[in-house]
Amino acid sequence: MKGPYSRGHKRKLSSEINVVPFIDVMLVLLVIFMITAPMMTQGVQVELPKVTSKPIDNPDDVTPLIVSLDDSGNYYIDMGSDEDKRSPVALDELGSKVAAIVAEKPKTPVLVKGAKTAPYGDVMGLMSTLQGAGVPNVGLISEPPNEG
Template identity: 45%
Template structure:
């Protein structure tokens, strides 16, 4: 009796078929997964924020009062004197200071914008807005 030799080859055709079907599925579903809002972002050169100097914190309370906090000092500030005080702190730090503005949820939007305008007049370019994460 003659023995038949076993054929020990792998049939790769089904694997190629499955791979091509998956490729087509992913190619068709990828554009549907991309969601977003079209925003025209401004272009400009930015520098990383220096962590060496602490930021100036400006808070606007519900009553519209403005307070300035830098390092260990915390004081109430009038809107007219805000620009001079921030400019003095920035000059002492070689203009390497970041200003963070936080406003109460119920404060008038115009009051926060007045603070931002004063900071712009003072020549402060690194201004951030403080927010609270949702659920806190």
């Protein structure tokens, strides 16, 4: 007679975990990451989109300071003067001139007018120089896309 407490032939419980499915999943993930990791570190050539944007509100009594960068890597400072009389300025000299202007008139908006083909490194160097000169905010000037 076998009751609920009898010591008959009981199956022994196994306390081991089957890790084979876990290893399979980890190997698949390893292969996926090995394939996709090189794609994440390389850049992709893209043409940046042209977008319309809302004009910046500018009070009438404040003339913005426009720092220009041409496609040859030359920097120019323009604060309402004739564009024909402008001459290129070195980047370190540009930083000291902008710092003096911003110290004199702290509310002066600073705008960057960069050529479409200007090297990205030159634009980043200009932005870093403006930040070092004490400019809190820098605006970027763009042209609206051609309609039609």
